[in-house]
Amino acid sequence: MSDQIQRFMFDHTNVRGEIVTLAAAYHEVLDRHAYPPAVNELLGELLAAVALLTDTVKLDGTLSIEVRGRGVLSLLMAESNPGGELRAIARIAEDAALPSEHASFRELVGEGQIVITLDPREGHRYQGIVALDQETLGGCLEAYFSQSEQLPTRLWLAADEKRAGGLLLQRLPEESQNQDVDAWDRSVQLADTIKTEELLGLEQREVLHRLYHEETVRVFEPKALRFGCTCSRERMSYALHSLGKEELRDILHEQGAIDTQCHFCHTKYHYTAADIETLLDDPDAPPPTIH
Ligand SMILES: [Zn+2]
Secondary structure, three states, rough: OOOOEEEEEEEOOOOEEEEEOHHHHHHHHHHHHOOOOHHHHHHHHHHHHHHHHHOOOOOEEEEEEEEOOOOOEEEEEEEEEOOOOEEEEEEEEOOOOOOOOOOOOOHHHEEEEEEHHHHEEOOOEEEEEEEOOOOOOHHHHHHHHHHHHHHHHEEEEEEEEEEEEEEEEEEEEOHOOOOOOOOHHHHHHOOOOOHHHHHHHHOHHHHHHHOOOOOOEEEEEOEEEEEEEOOOHHHHHHHHHHHHHHHHHHHHHOEEEEEEEOOOOOOOOEEEEEHHHHHOOOOOOOOOOOO
């Protein structure tokens, strides 16, 4: 089963959807870290969610979802870029007891908020914030859609440390194109019957057939997804530059060189004392490139 997202539409209605399945990209994220199982599962759901949101809002740019909690997990973040690449990271609060295997979303994140940032290649950056006040990640993201996009949207997310999957349904505003007034309620009720093992184990077309074999579903060309990181020496240099001359010279004094590592992909970046001096001498340090 390949990592991909597929868009679909119910004919003669204003209901559309997306289905995503991730295996290799999900493994690439988990292989780089040693998070507890409950965190791995939530990270899988977040990866599926970021892919669904990016395609749903048809963004040509970078989209990130940051879950900023005050529970065991202080941060959970997933990001997509225009190349169909995804990356994600979790941060466990210092001194926190490791969560049990079956810890719920609420137990992991506690109170807090979700920050969704859309950074298009052209145009302005947009940020939406929703409270962490629902029982599931999907529930919180549904609240985001009703607040920010004002489009009724439902999400089903699942992950089991091997695969991550998600299904999204959305009712578009064009009521005039809708020849079937029950289409939205019916499609949501049918989606509610999906089992985790089906969402994670079946091919996307089989899931759609299992749920909607009595409907006329138009499926679009699937889009491939993969793991990818946007870190670079240029961006790392910018981050170092922002620490300031004194801080950098202090670290050099103690360590002789500066070694940093990307939190997402673990690529190492090494800076000698001479590299740092060049960086400090350059008043036009490179700006952070988003893409
Ligand atoms: Zn990286």
